Amino acid sequence: GIASKMRVFSSHMAALIPRAGQMTRGLRFLRQRRKLLRPEAAHRSPSAQPSPAPLLQPSPQRHALITLSGQTRVSSGTDLWNAIAQVMKEVNANIEDAAGTFMDASFSEPIDIRLIKSTKRSPRFLVSAFNTHIAPFSPINKEIANPNRQSGCGFWREPEESVADEIALACLLKASVREDRVSEMSDLFHTRFPGLVCTVTVGTSTRASSEFLGTIRLFGVDQAGQLAKIAEVLHNCRVTILNLLVTTGYCETETCEFLERPGGSLSENVLTISAIDPATFNEETFRKEVARAAQGVGYSVTSIILESDQQRAQQLARYYLRRKDFMSQIAGAVDFGGTNVDGALWSL
16 A cells, blocks of 8 residues: 555665765766866856857958059950959959059051061060069960960950050059958959069058148149159158159130140149158248249149148139139130140240
């Protein structure tokens, strides 16, 4: 009955209690052994969580200067800027500044063709690097022999293209790219443009220079030797050029506005400058020397706007008003094709 069931239960419990004591002693022994093997565990709080794994630091951003130059052909397969943009997209780089120029480089003259065939090299594209002069084999010569082969510029020549489709180009880019993607970006440029000269120069970081000084704007008749004189004055004033933008064009006689056109008789130069030694920079001497040199080489409108100036926006507006006033005075007197430019008419 009930009494017999209670006796059975008591006997089972009596057998389990020694086992429970043995298990408790076994766990205590394991904890002691663990403390001996790992002393630091003895001082750890039971509720303490393990320290998280250290986070990987992101790769720093770097500035890179990229240049592409050489000869290629005009066709739907040679959209240079589209190819450049695709490379930058693949490495997640951002173009901060870019410039490019093109010119005709056709070898249609008989003397050019004879020179190519005799020398096996292009007489119009030379490279100097690491104290060595490099002259590539002419792509024209190879394509004359076999028009279906890939050209020396890394692009396919279309069957309907003529030898006169050759162009020369030069491109410069300043981009921000992660340090661990620089090698990939360089490889992509070299593989996408195997026939062009490509260089990649990496800077230290993307931080802006603290020595930025200001901007010089020069406008007037385009003449040879102007930049040489301005650069000499800047050198003497211990100032260097960070960025240079030269634009040529004409004056629109009805509106007296400056129209940008290659080969125009007017030019505008925008120079971003920095002081080599800010501690010794003399602003008064700098302004006088630049203004005197600009007037001496034919620039009729000069603007020097420094970062320290309090009214930079007003000074820039005054420059554009003076530029338009200059063009309005000579709009009806000068042939802006550059055939009868009289220096006296440009003086204000």
